[in-house]
Amino acid sequence: MSVALESPKQLTIRTVPLRDGRPLLAHLPEAAPLAWLRGGEGLVGWGEAARITLPAEADGAGVRRFTSAARWLEEVLARSRVTNDLGLPGTGPVVFGGFTFAPGSAGSTLVLPRVVVGRRAGRTWLTTIGDGPDARPEEVLHEIRPHRPVGPLTWRDGSPDAAQWRAAVAEAVARIRSGALDKVVLAREVHADAPADIDVRTLLARLSRDYPGCYTFSVAGMVGATPELLIRREGDDVTSLVLAGTRPRGATDEEDARLAADLTRSAKDVEEHRYAVDSLRATLTPLCSAIDVPDRPELLRLANVQHLASPVRGRLRPDVSTLDVVAAMHPTAAVGGTPTSTAVRVIRELEGTDRGRYAGPVGWLDARGNGEWGIALRCAEITGSRARLFAGCGIVAGSDPDAELAEADSKFRVMRDALTDEE
Numbered sequence: 001m002s003v004a005l006e007s008p009k010q011l012t013i014r015t016v017p018l019r020d021g022r023p024l025l026a027h028l029p030e031a032a033p034l035a036w037l038r039g040g041e042g043l044v045g046w047g048e049a050a051r052i053t054l055p056a057e058a059d060g061a062g063v064r065r066f067t068s069a070a071r072w073l074e075e076v077l078a079r080s081r082v083t084n085d086l087g088l089p090g091t092g093p094v095v096f097g098g099f100t101f102a103p104g105s106a107g108s109t110l111v112l113p114r115v116v117v118g119r120r121a122g123r124t125w126l127t128t129i130g131d132g133p134d135a136r137p138e139e140v141l142h143e144i145r146p147h148r149p150v151g152p153l154t155w156r157d158g159s160p161d162a163a164q165w166r167a168a169v170a171e172a173v174a175r176i177r178s179g180a181l182d183k184v185v186l187a188r189e190v191h192a193d194a195p196a197d198i199d200v201r202t203l204l205a206r207l208s209r210d211y212p213g214c215y216t217f218s219v220a221g222m223v224g225a226t227p228e229l230l231i232r233r234e235g236d237d238v239t240s241l242v243l244a245g246t247r248p249r250g251a252t253d254e255e256d257a258r259l260a261a262d263l264t265r266s267a268k269d270v271e272e273h274r275y276a277v278d279s280l281r282a283t284l285t286p287l288c289s290a291i292d293v294p295d296r297p298e299l300l301r302l303a304n305v306q307h308l309a310s311p312v313r314g315r316l317r318p319d320v321s322t323l324d325v326v327a328a329m330h331p332t333a334a335v336g337g338t339p340t341s342t343a344v345r346v347i348r349e350l351e352g353t354d355r356g357r358y359a360g361p362v363g364w365l366d367a368r369g370n371g372e373w374g375i376a377l378r379c380a381e382i383t384g385s386r387a388r389l390f391a392g393c394g395i396v397a398g399s400d401p402d403a404e405l406a407e408a409d410s411k412f413r414v415m416r417d418a419l420t421d422e423e
């Protein structure tokens with residue numbers, strides 16, 4: 001297997017408390033920023049002490065990108081000398097990662113940054129990772145340049161365009177009604193061109209301001225604010241938030257309440273949600289000694305949309321690694337469908353695009369296995385001055401192609417707004 005790999009022989013890793021109340025984003029330099037933020041806490045990182053970018057998987061098993069990444073990380077950590085007095089999740093060495101949706105796509109990436117600033121329950125820390133002697137905080141925390149605006153954007157429809165995607169949704173509905181499968185999630189893309197390289201920190205600041213309850217992330221060019229938590233692990237405790245079933249937010253309180261009531265009573269959305277919960281339960285149960293799945297979903301309200309949401313908790317069996325869980329859970333029915341293998345085949349056939357790392361697991365992991373992995377939704381792939389935005393919708397027998405197109409638009413709004421400079 002050919003693997004783009006860069007990792008020095010011996011790493012010196014040190015975590016120290018940091019007395020600094022500034023927002024985490026205030027520390028982040030412009031070049032290749034790494035971030036995982038929610039409600040003002042989380043992690044930001046920069047620089048690369050080690051990195052792996054994986055090729056497309058050649059065999060059919062579909063988990064090699066996860067097992068290769070885990071092996072690489074084990075080797076890197078085995079060569080690390082760590083001083084960490086804090087012991088909190090996210091302290092010591094931390095990698096940020098993003099995996100492709102499909103095994104046949106290249107580009108799954110793990111990055112071990114040179115510097116991480118983290119905050120949790122009001123405590124802030126600094127981790128430095130180097131191949132030389134320990135760095136001191138004043139050597140790595142520089143004055144950073146202010147975030148730059150994006151500038152006027154030129155928008156282009158993706159390929160397939162809106163009309164072709166609508167036709168693909170209609171075809172998916174026909175196949176579901178014929179009994180070939182129960183649910184499939186179809187996605188589309190739109191593109192934006194900016195006049196200069198996009199300052200990702202500008203997007204991160206807007207996303208974390210507008211979506212404080214979501215996970216705002218930036219990993220190797222994938223940038224977004226996802227509401228969907230695939231897995232959070234702390235010790236042996238795991239948490240997941242299953243989302244499926246969507247309505248826009250209303251313009252007035254009355255309209256909002258009407259849309260919420262419509263969502264919670266909709267047989268189509270409740271069915272779509274149930275497939276996602278069932279697939280998660282089936283995957284987590286053999287990995288857990290205990291699991292708690294709520295009987296019915298609750299309502300999750302975001303700035304752009306409202307979702308049916310089921311928070312799931314479990315206790316992992318011994319010897320199950322975090323990346324094992326991530327590999328087993330992906331793709332959930334919130335981004336693939338039911339049954340999974342048929343849905344993935346239909347996605348490949350009808351979507352006509354490479355999702356890359358959209359709808360793949362994105363997150364971070366520390367050396368003790370603690371971590372948070374979301375599903376890369378409400379996001380864009382940023383390459384220099386270009387942004388490729390993605391949005392998808394769960395299609396079931398009762399889906400209407402026009403309504404799905406409108407729903408995809410409300411999901412695109414997250415990144416459209418983040419890319420659009422305020423007057």
Ligand SMILES: C=C(O[C@H]1C=CC=C(C(=O)O)[C@@H]1O)C(=O)O
Pocket residue numbers: 185187228243244245246307333334335377378390391392393394395411
């Ligand atoms: C696939 C996406 O959302 C998923 C997550 C929540 C609700 C969804 C839905 O109602 O269709 C999707 O399954 C996306 O945002 O691109």
